[in-house]
Amino acid sequence: MDKLLDDIKNNLIAGRVDRQDEGPDGTMEGQPGMRELVQEAIEMGVPPSTIMAQCLNPGMEEVGRLYENGEYLTPDMLAAAESVNTAMTLLEPLLLENNITNNGKFVMATVEGDLHDIGKNIVVTLLRGSGYDIQDLGTSVQADQIVSAIKESQANFLGLSALLTSTMGKMKEVIDKLKEENLREKVKVFIGGAPLTEEYARKIGADFFCEDAFDALNKLNSLKKKK
Ligand code: B12
Known part of the structure; x- marks a missing residue:
């Protein structure tokens, strides 16, 4: 099984969707890609959370490193994003299947000016699969739109994502707008994204900074226990 998990991670890094993809060096056509490998893992009974934690998260971290080193360019990143999305499309129904409980309403958005959504989408999929009713507002969402969505849905939780220092x-x-509208006490605010820290969360008055999707789930679970 370890080889299968490694293959999934490596296909993500190679940005391959399925067996027709030739891969970055043009030699991989015919070999199983993300779709076939994730399908195989599902059939073997590998839990979706294992695929996310052991393949998708570390795979995207490596893609980030390659981009930062200048070895990967934008098209390589987009190919990796498409590969992750293929995996998530196969995993989402399984995550949803096991959950009938409703743990509360969660509004999620990437903030204005920021188009990064791979991490946000992973959080959305994991939380949806853990019984949260998620309203995903998408990317580059203005503060007013986010506050209106909280007001209308009477959500219990708000998740904000930012990957750029210029948008955080x-x-x-x-x-601040939640405070102006007297909504701040009604909603717990979770923030995440590579440039953020615990300290930054405190500084802006958010409730929780989360390293990753599993950290968000743990923090939500600890809130449930406190009730
Ligand atoms: C993929 C990527 C892109 C893709 C995005 C595709 C997409 N659909 O998202 C594309 C090519 C579009 C892109 C564009 C740009 N990018 Co870019 N991108 C990245 C890259 C390589 C990976 C980001 C990623 O997906 N990581 C993987 C996911 C799984 O991790 P994550 O997002 O951190 O999410 C996890 C946690 O942070 C957390 N989390 C995240 N959000 C939330 C929210 C909540 C509520 C919670 C609880 C948790 C949580 O959980 C997630 C899952 O575990 C990073 C490098 C890096 N190391 O981060 C650069 C990076 C973020 N990009 C960068 C830049 C500069 C840009 C551009 C300006 C490039 C350009 N010149 O055009 C544009 C900006 C476009 C815009 N307006 O947003 C810089 C930012 C630098 C800075 N200090 O601001 C980085 C750091 C690269 C670099 N070192 O230069 N990018």
């Missing part, structure tokens, strides 16, 4: 300040704008 928008999170404070959202929190």
Whole structure:
């Protein structure tokens, strides 16, 4: 099984969707790609959370490193994103299948000016699969739109994502607007994204900073226990 999990991770890094993809060096056509490998893992009974934790998260971390080193360019990143999405499309129904409980309403958005959504989508899939009713507002969402969605849905939780240092300040704008509308006490605010920290969460008045999707789930579970 370890080889299968490694193959899934490596196909993500190679940005391959299925067996027709030739891969970055043009030699991989005919070999199983993300679709076939994830399907095989599902048939073997590998839990979706294992595939996410052992293949998708570390695979995307490696893609990030390659981009930062200059070895990967934008098309390589987009190919990796398509490969992750293929995996998530196969995993999402399984995550949903096991959950009938409704743990609360969660509004999720990437803040204004920011188009990064791979991490947000992973969080959305994991939380949806864990019984949260998620309203995903998408990317580059203005503070006003986020606050209106909270008001209308009476959500218990808000998740904000930012990957750019130039957009993370928008999170404070959202929190300030929630205060203006007297909604701040009604919603727990979770923030995530590579440039953020625990300290930044405290500074802007968010409730929780989360390293990754599993950290978010743990923090939500600890809130449930406190009730
Ligand atoms: C993929 C990628 C892109 C893709 C995005 C595709 C997509 N659909 O998302 C594309 C090619 C479009 C892109 C564009 C750009 N990018 Co870019 N991108 C990345 C890259 C390589 C990986 C990001 C990623 O997907 N990581 C994998 C996911 C799984 O991790 P994650 O997002 O961190 O999410 C996890 C946690 O953070 C957490 N989390 C995230 N959000 C949330 C929210 C909540 C509520 C919770 C609880 C948890 C949580 O959980 C997630 C799952 O575990 C990063 C490098 C890096 N190392 O991060 C650069 C990076 C973020 N990009 C960068 C830049 C500069 C850009 C561009 C400006 C490039 C350009 N010149 O055009 C544009 C900006 C476009 C825009 N307006 O947003 C810089 C940002 C630098 C900075 N300091 O601001 C980075 C750091 C690369 C670099 N070192 O230069 N990018």
